[in-house]
Amino acid sequence: MFKSIIDQDSYISLLENRHAEELFELIDNSRDSIGEWLDFPNHTHEINDTRKFIERTLNSFAANNGYWVGIWHKGKLAGSIGYLYFDWQSKKTEIGYWLSKDFGGLGLVTKACSLFMKYAFEELKLNKVEICMATSNIRSRAVPERLGFKEEGTVRCFEFLNGKYLDRVTYGMIGEEWSGNFKDQKIKGELYGIYFENELTGIIGLIHHALETELKHIAVHPNHRNKGLGSKLIEEIQKLTTPAHIIAETDREAVNFYKKNGFIITSLGEKYPGVERFKCIYNFMKA
Template identity: 35%
Template structure:
């Protein structure tokens, strides 16, 4: 199975349906915390929903359209990240991520995203990585800012969020900006 050992505490693994129960439990435990920022929580109501999502992500990976990884911190699932979209025509990868509240503040996501960026630049030879974050989501925005991304602007009403729309800040990092 695909995995990347980042350090002695942190491992990234290709997301597979066998992780569904534990990942669903992390989602369930953090539902109130995550609902502030993630618009899809209402569609995940039972472990089978998570399993279907992971099946879809594996299918998208097999077609070269995306990569979904599960974050393991000290042997426990802490969250997920991945290339939600791999646009091979334009050489752009769009990264998304989320993590359980108890795992925040340890630099886990920053290290995981840094590794994912390198994977995209070297494996898929993408020329640009994008991260889109809610304007008010300062914790999520801090990750691309720490990693040297450029704030490329704000997309107005770019994400349907339950009963309204949210603006998203777009961050970009070019391959030649990392070398």
């Protein structure tokens, strides 16, 4: 697994020596946010430190004993995810991850974890994947919970970091749970309507994927526009949807509607001749 696509803007790939400077700058710029939960920024003082880390993870990769990869978004290094080890006798591993403060809210960690789970269960034929973090790290805990892991237990006072003891919670998933929840999962489409004075006045169409819900269509009858019905549809869908985020694609005319309802807007450029399109993302939790 040298490079895997996360989405149209993002991918994961092995870290190489040429990434040492970019990796150091990323850690240095997010030292406080990463260091709140992880100890390695305290031991990362110069580019040579990240160079040594990359060398160690490449050696681990060669020895088939776990490795770390970079998470890239729009050509920029955004964070890292890794297999901490491979226990080939017990057929299990643990996934770790971290993300720069500048790339939160895009679902990158959740999607990267899903790729790592798929590779662990379907290619490496492992039986169990674990993810562990401080019990108070709510954003990090949201990732395994979102992916269907089961909370297995808590170790009290697991580590001493930033002048205080942190408890550690473990989440786990075994192979048969992955097969049942994800491997054979079918894409599900739904259509909802909204009524005003007993009249159907708006509809919204969705496609549910494992990690996200795609908003394919939303429309309000011309006689009932500017009454907040479109926003009400979005509000109700947010209550019904459990994946990491809702995504939609639209034109310039509808951008302000999505922006008003809390979506993050990204231009896709001139996707069709003379027509600029926009990607809209609503995130339930930043991770």
